[in-house]
Amino acid sequence: MKKGSLWTREFVTVSTINFLLTLTFFLLIVTIAPYAQSEYGASTSTAGLVSSIFIIGSLIGRLGAGRVIGDIGSKKILWIGLICFFVISSLYFFTFNLGLLLWIRLLHGIATGIATTATGTIIAQILPVSRKGEGIGYFSLSAILATAIGPFIGVLLLKLENGFQWMFAFGVALAIICLIMYSVVKINVPTGGSYAKHETKGSLLSRFIEPKAVPISLIALVIGFSYSGVMSFLSFYAEEIHLVSASSYFFLIYAIVVLFSRPFTGKLLDLKGANIVTYPCFVIFAIGMLLFSQATAGWMLLVAAACIGLGYGNFNSVAQAVAVKLTPPHRVGLATSTYFILFDIGLGVGPYLLGFLVPTMGYRSVFSWMIAVILCCIPLYYILHGRKDRELLETKTVTETASI
Incomplete structure (x- = not known):
């Protein structure tokens, strides 16, 4: 790979695999609850569990993959994740009861967590030091695009005759495509054993979590929490304020x-x-949430979508890049998993906690309170990372450049 090159074959292939994995997740997240209700008569709460247990599995997968990725290498971890992803995607055809469906969803989440931790680590390893932030920004677009395209495809498939079967078949097809793509590309990254060579001591926690990535990841947790209500309650909120048509264009x-x-x-x-980048992102995100919480017309909802995308959407890639930049090369896998574990906790816990507030406060009030949460991230970010940002990143860049 030439020094400074970004759009290499490896980069495009791994980013595409990440896109397809995330696409499958979002395709199922909006369709699996109706499947549980129609096929097994699941209650609303149980159907919600069928949908959300995937995130629990993803956290387990990330935690495990982050720990062993330095020992056996990110390439092998991605192989393991993709093979498990294919096998478990096929198991949806053999679901006979609700309990089995829950187990499959949990295992599917674990496989996805393993595979996406590996893709994020590989990208961090193959990117040139001078373009890490830019490269991770492009890479994270694969997940962003999947959040918009996945639910759209899922809804289209459900309109077909035997729509659920088509949905599962589509997931298997994507898993096969991922395996084929990965098998034909050569990726030059550490093959494993780097963790063992560098780590001789350390607490049990440090073997699963990268401490240097925790501060920025905690900010991501809070920001993810503040956004989670938008992701989960948009359709209900839009119906309440009579902006269903405009809401279909939100994502x-x-x-x-x-x-x-x-x-x-x-x-x-x-x-x-x-x-x-980060400070303006917080302000723009807060403005977007203000417009979202007070929307009375379609244009307000869509301007809110633009502001939230500009603020929240860009903060994600910046935070992930910071987590990687501050971490020793042999612990990049742990840094990647640490970031996504805390970020996913914010996204996963948010709807559950906010769901208790909606019946008493209403959607507008809940979203209005999220503005305060977002603005609180400004001093929190300054304390945890912002005040030492330039010094840390300049030191890290000099160290990595010298090691090349």
Whole structure:
């Protein structure tokens, strides 16, 4: 790989695999609850568990993959994740009761957590030091696009005769495509054993979590929590405020804004550090949440989508890049899993906790309170990372450059 090159065959292939894995997740997240209800008569709460237990599995997969990725290598971990992903995707055809469906969803989440931790680690390993922020920004677009396209495809498949079977078949087909793509590309990354060579001591916790990635990941947890209500309650909220038609374009506008802004924010991160991007992201996200909470017309909802995409959407890639940049190369896998574990906790716990508030406060009030949560991240970010951003990143860049 030439020094400074970004759009290599390895980069495109791994990013595409990550897109297909995430696409499957979002395709099923919006369709599996109706499947549980129609096929097994599941209650609303149980159907919700069928949907959300996948995230629990993903956390387990990330935790395990992050720990062993330095020992056996990110390439082998991705093979393990993709093979398990294919096998478990096939098991949906052999589900005979609700209990078995829950187990399959849990295992599917574990496989996805393993595979996506590996893809994120490989990307961090193959990117040139000088373009890490920009490269991770482009890579994370694969997940952003999947959040918009996955639910759309899922709804289309459900309209077909035997729609659920088509949905499962589509998932298996995507798993096969991932395996084929990965088998034909050569990726030059450490083959394993790097963790053992560098780590002789350390607490039990440090073997599963990267401490240097925790501060920025905690901010991601809070930001993920503040966004989780938008992701989970948009359809209910839009129906309540009579903006269902406009809401159907919400995630499309969100994805378009992220798609066009992400390259610029990634370059800024590499050139100027995280602060110049992160602080505006917090403010713009808060403005977007304000518009979202007070929307009375379709244009307000769509402008809110653009602001949330520009603020929240870009913060994600910046935070992930920071977590990787601050971490020793042999612990990049742990840093990647640490970031996504805490981020996923925010996304996963948020709807559950906010769901208790909605009946008494209403959607508008709940979303209004999220503005305060977002703004609280500004001083929290300054304390945990912002005040030392340039010094840490400059030191890290010099160290990594010297090691090349």
